[in-house]
Amino acid sequence: AQKITQTQPGMFVQEKEAVTLDCTYDTSDQSYGLFWYKQPSSGEMIFLIYQGSYDEQNATEGRYSLNFQKARKSANLVISASQLGDSAMYFCAMREGLPTGQNFVFGPGTRLSVLP
Amino acid sequence: DAGVIQSPRHEVTEMGQEVTLRCKPISGHDYLFWYRQTMMRGLELLIYFNNNVPIDDSGMPEDRFSAKMPNASFSTLKIQPSEPRDSAVYFCASSPTENYGYTFGSGTRLTVV
Numbered sequence: 001a002q003k004i005t006q007t008q009p010g011m012f013v014q015e016k017e018a019v020t021l022d023c024t025y026d027t028s029d030q031s032y033g034l035f036w037y038k039q040p041s042s043g044e045m046i047f048l049i050y051q052g053s054y055d056e057q058n059a060t061e062g063r064y065s066l067n068f069q070k071a072r073k074s075a076n077l078v079i080s081a082s083q084l085g086d087s088a089m090y091f092c093a094m095r096e097g098l099p100t101g102q103n104f105v106f107g108p109g110t111r112l113s114v115l116p
Numbered sequence: 117d118a119g120v121i122q123s124p125r126h127e128v129t130e131m132g133q134e135v136t137l138r139c140k141p142i143s144g145h146d147y148l149f150w151y152r153q154t155m156m157r158g159l160e161l162l163i164y165f166n167n168n169v170p171i172d173d174s175g176m177p178e179d180r181f182s183a184k185m186p187n188a189s190f191s192t193l194k195i196q197p198s199e200p201r202d203s204a205v206y207f208c209a210s211s212p213t214e215n216y217g218y219t220f221g222s223g224t225r226l227t228v229v
Binding site for chain 1: 149156159161204207209217218219220222223225
């Protein structure tokens with residue numbers, strides 16, 4: 001079974017609008033972390049945001065926020081005020097068995113295209 | 117800090133040749149990871165090290181692949197002999213023990229013809 005599911009292979013959003021990228025996960029661990037990475041066309045992997053399973057508040061980093069719904073096992077990324085430079089692949093990932101667990105699994109990714 | 121440094125950025129080689137990819141992790145990071153990214157399989161963990169010791173190499177495709185970490189500041193991933201299906205982007209990443217996120221290098225794009 002897939003540990004990380006990203007159901008949107010591709011998304012389009014108009015510049016300056018908000019967009020939500022979906023991510024659901026599967027784990028039986030109590031302590032885990034959820035991550036989002038951005039991969040622009042240049043190929044590097046850029047860390048965006050982190051949410052711990054015990055964090056009660058949703059994580060935010062600038063224009064990025066993570067809509068964490070633990071009971072639903074979802075960790076959606078919200079990008080506010082989209083910019084052309086946000087066009088990229090976005091990967092949701094999970095690290096189980098924190099703090100020492102090193103089982104780090106990536107989802108298949110969502111390709112976001114921001115339209116001018 | 118310069119981040120995780122990988123070399124070369126691009127490598128084109130002929131089938132059957134030996135290929136060596138290099139990685140310098142961030143100083144002080146105890147964990148080092150090698151990932152492979154392809155269109156078909158996405159990001160796959162190949163192997164990771166903790167304090168220079170290989171911990172889990174279950175993701176290494178076959179005996180043609182080997183990885184070493186002779187010291188805390190250097191790791192290699194070697195493919196011998198290389199095959200066209202090894203063509204992919206290979207990422208190295210490192211992580212400090214108490215942190216939860218990885219820092220990735222820029223990747224090495226390997227093409228085997």
